[in-house]
Amino acid sequence: xxxxRIERKKPVWPWIVVLLLVLGAVIxxxxxxxxxxxxxxxxxRVPAVEQxxxxxxxxxxx
Amino acid sequence: MAEKELFYLNELSDYKVxxxxxDVRGWEVKDADGRTVGxxxxxxxxxxxxxxxYVDVEVDHALIDVGHDPFKDQGGEEGVRExxxxxxxxxxxxxxxxxxxxxxxxxxxxNAIDHTTFRNTRRFSKGNNIDREYEVSVYNSYVPADRQLxxxxxxxxxxxxxxxxxx
Numbered sequence: 577x578x579x580x581r582i583e584r585k586k587p588v589w590p591w592i593v594v595l596l597l598v599l600g601a602v603i604x605x606x607x608x609x610x611x612x613x614x615x616x617x618x619x620x621r622v623p624a625v626e627q628x629x630x631x632x633x634x635x636x637x638x
Numbered sequence: 639m640a641e642k643e644l645f646y647l648n649e650l651s652d653y654k655v656x657x658x659x660x661d662v663r664g665w666e667v668k669d670a671d672g673r674t675v676g677x678x679x680x681x682x683x684x685x686x687x688x689x690x691x692y693v694d695v696e697v698d699h700a701l702i703d704v705g706h707d708p709f710k711d712q713g714g715e716e717g718v719r720e721x722x723x724x725x726x727x728x729x730x731x732x733x734x735x736x737x738x739x740x741x742x743x744x745x746x747x748x749n750a751i752d753h754t755t756f757r758n759t760r761r762f763s764k765g766n767n768i769d770r771e772y773e774v775s776v777y778n779s780y781v782p783a784d785r786q787l788x789x790x791x792x793x794x795x796x797x798x799x800x801x802x803x804x805x
Binding site for chain 2: 578579580581582583584585
C-alpha cells in the first residue's frame with residue numbers, strides 16, 4: 577500500500593544571499609585588479625582593450 | 639467550527655511531495671481488473687500530519703459514459719430514485735492506503751476496488767471542497783459492509799488502515 581509524505585519546500589533566500597556574496601566578491605576582485613575603475617563621480621569605467629580589426633590583420637600579413 | 643484538515647497539494651505553494659516519495663500527479667489509475675479509471679489530477683493532504691490521504695482522480699470518459707444505471711435507490715418509497723452523479727462531476731477520491739504505486743510503469747493501481755464500484759461511486763466537480771459526509775460516503779462504497787461507517791464526524795478516519803501503509 578502506498579504512503580506519500582509531503583514536506584515544506586526549502587526557502588530560496590539563502591541561495592540569493594550566496595549569489596549576492598559571490599557577485600560582490602567577483603566585483604571586488606575585478607576592481608582590485610584594476611579591470612574595473614570606479615571614478616570619483618561614482619561612474620564605473622572599463623578600460624578599453626586594443627583590438628585589431630580584420631583589415632589591420634590582413635595589412636600586417638602583406 | 640472544525641479547523642480545515644484537507645488541502646489540495648496544488649494549493650499549498652510552500653509544500654511538495656517528500657523527496658523520497660513518488661509524485662504520482664499525472665499518473666494513470668487502473669482498477670483491480672487493469673482497466674483505466676482515470677488519472678491522478680491532484681493529491682489531498684492532511685497538512686498537520688504532512689502526508690497524503692487521498693488521490694484525486696480525474697475520471698476517464700469511458701468510465702463515465704459506460705452504460706450503467708446512473709441512479710441510486712432511495713430506500714423506502716418505491717420508485718424514488720436520484721442521480722448518483724451530475725454532469726461535470728468527473729472527479730473521485732481514493733484513500734491512499736487502498737492504492738499501490740507502480741513507480742516502474744508510472745501507474746497507480748487500486749487492486750482492492752473494481753470497475754463497477756468506481757462506476758457507482760459518488761463523484762464531484764474539480765476543485766470542490768471535500769467534506770466529511772462525502773468522505774464517509776466514498777469510504778463506505780469502497781470497503782466491505784463490516785467495515786462501513788455510520789454517518790457522523792469520524793475524527794479518527796485517517797487512522798483507519800485504508801489510509802495507512804500496511805506493515
